Amino acid sequence: MTGPERATRALVRLDAIQTNVQVVRRALAPATMMWAVVKANAYGHGAVPVARAALEAGADALAVALPEEGWALRQAGIGSPILVLGPILPEQAASVVGADLDAIVFSPAVIEALARAAADRGRPARVHLKVDTGMGRVGAQPDDVAALAERIVAERALQWAGLMTHLADADHEEREWTRGQYRQLLRVVEGLRRRGWAPPVHAANSAGALRFPGLQADGVRVGLALYGVAPWAGAPPLEPALALQSVVTMAKRVPAGFRVGYGHTYETAEPLTIATVAAGYADGVRRGLSNRGAAIVGGRRVPIVGQVSMDQLTLAVPREVRVQVGDPVVLLGRQGGAAVSAGDWAAWLDTIPYEVLCGIGARVPRTYLPPPA
Ligand SMILES: *Cc1c(COP(=O)(O)O)cnc(C)c1O
DSSP, X not given: OOOOOOSOEEEEEHHHHHHHHHHHHHTSOTTOEEEEEOHHHHHTTOHHHHHHHHHHHTOOEEEESSHHHHHHHHHTTOOSOEXXXXXXXXXXXXXXXXXXXXXXXXSHHHHHHHHHHHHHHTSOEEEEEEBOSSOOSSSBOGGGHXXXXXXXXXXXXXXXXEEEOOOSOTTSSOOHHHHHHHHHHHHHHHHHHHTTOOOOEEEEOHHHHHHOGGGOTTEEEXXXXXGTOOSSTTOOOOOOOEEEEEEEEEEEEEOTTOEESGGGOEEOSSOEEEEEESOOGXXXXXXXXXXXXXXXXXTXXXXXXXXXXXXXXXXXXXXXXXXXXXXXXXXXXXXXXXXXXXXXXXXXXXXXXXXXXXXXXXXXXXXXXXXXX
């Protein structure tokens, strides 16, 4: 017997992911390495199917935030290089090496822990020296890079796989900050070159890779663009990969003065149809969309009214639009000529599309088109 199937689901188009990989690929020189960033369950899309689709479409490697995310990809049988973008602690070194993951380093303690773990295992560990050129979060200060590099090259068990930095503001209208990070990076690269060291350099995220070709360097780490969200207004066309779909569970014609939902935050001003939908904030349809957001039913974009509750929400549908129980509702995606994007949600919620996509609830089943290999 199969269990009950939920009508609310996220439909992930792997062909859209592949198209987006190719859009980015075309913006790169052929030898430039492309990491497909699949951290946080591939921004909510499902790490394993997205990773496979991206590799098949031309990504060279994968990147995750956490060692356990890399481990899960290895468990699924993925053999490509996997870079752990987040800082690791010395006690995580053995599991990182054990899963054959690339690590970032910016402290002697982690360099030593990785070298020890690699020596124990009898296989080299690949490390990327991270320099802080202006993100101000993690990474070595530029003046400390040479000393850390010396430690890396002195460790026989380590393979120096890259010098990396992260951009703080590549999607910002004002380009000066990114240019400053670039100049800082060039100074570091020059300093290393004078010592005879020339590790592969990577700096750019989606916005950096598509907007600053000079910053593509030897590799780019692309997340958002893979999912079809434009990293800035001038980005090349990308295909949104995720649609969040649900159904109408009740449709009722109500008079003016009808109150809806917790706290009665909405009262109809005229007769209309209230359509109840089987999705709520536990699915990632954030409560902040109450009386702000919109969804699509009957090919029409209609407002979300009343408070979004944990498992349900309500739409105000004009009387002339026919809706009935079981009708499909698009919370994110398109239907007919209407569309609601992660960018729309981000504007309504005063956040960024990243948070919208990562916030799609774990209980929402993901289905894939075409079905994953
Ligand atoms: C998440 C992340 C990326 C990808 O950023 P996008 O803006 O999604 O392309 C690249 N590099 C690092 C270090 C990251 O943490």
